[in-house]
Amino acid sequence: MLKLQGTGVALITPFKENKSIDFPGLEKLIEHVIIGGVDYLVVAGTTAESATLTKNEKKEVLDACIKYNAGRLPIVYGLGGNNTHAILDDIKDTDFSQIDAVLSVSPFYNKPTQAGIIAHYRAIADNCPVPVILYNVPGRTMSNVSFQSTIQLSHHANIIGMKEASGDLSQCMRIAARMPDDFLLISGDDILTPSMRVIGGKGVISVLANAYPEIFKTICHGNLKESKEAAFKLLDINPLMYEESNPVGLKFLMKELGICGDTVRLPLLPASQSLRERIKQLKL
Incomplete structure (x- = not known):
């Protein structure tokens, strides 16, 4: 899946002040990241506030992104959750004609066993008409997809990669050491992307690429010296993106850059004054 290497940008969902979807803002964002060089x-991933989008809104956002993208870049669609059968129903209801792959987060809240996680993903992959990318983010799901589980799943014909956001480089190395040659190990942590490249990673699904696509073009496609130096530029601002939960800090940064507004949906709140001031000081 060469077309899914490099920078995947986890698009935010811009909202108007009344909390409805800001489609002109979404169009401006897509132009910004495409011109900036994302791949x-x-x-409708985590950064898109998918947890507070209705099923119909997710479809509207997907349709709008397909329209604004106009076939220029591949599209990966977030389709995951903690109810396996509900995901299978969503698969049946989704038009995949212009979707290149699905990103599916590991089940959250239920805290399944590793055998349960494997069975969950196999059910999705068996029924999904496009390839599936696994997504391990223990900080949100409260359970880890072990490297052994990832390796088992990597041999499924319709599972093509793993977005690894555990922050555990040792776990990532164990995956890299055993995964099939055509399996995509994708960084889920912006700052760790150069390190992931060294061990065999094929890029990142990035939060900060919404704001700084040009920097991520260098991180993913420059030589290793250029890659790490580009990542170093983000060391100070990166933690602020998560301090009050993603995408609160990012949305304020996008407002500062003139891309879209900073409205989020409850239970998230807009960035605090303290966070706003620090982002203003550190924005590039």
């Missing part, structure tokens, strides 16, 4: 778009 593919990730729609």
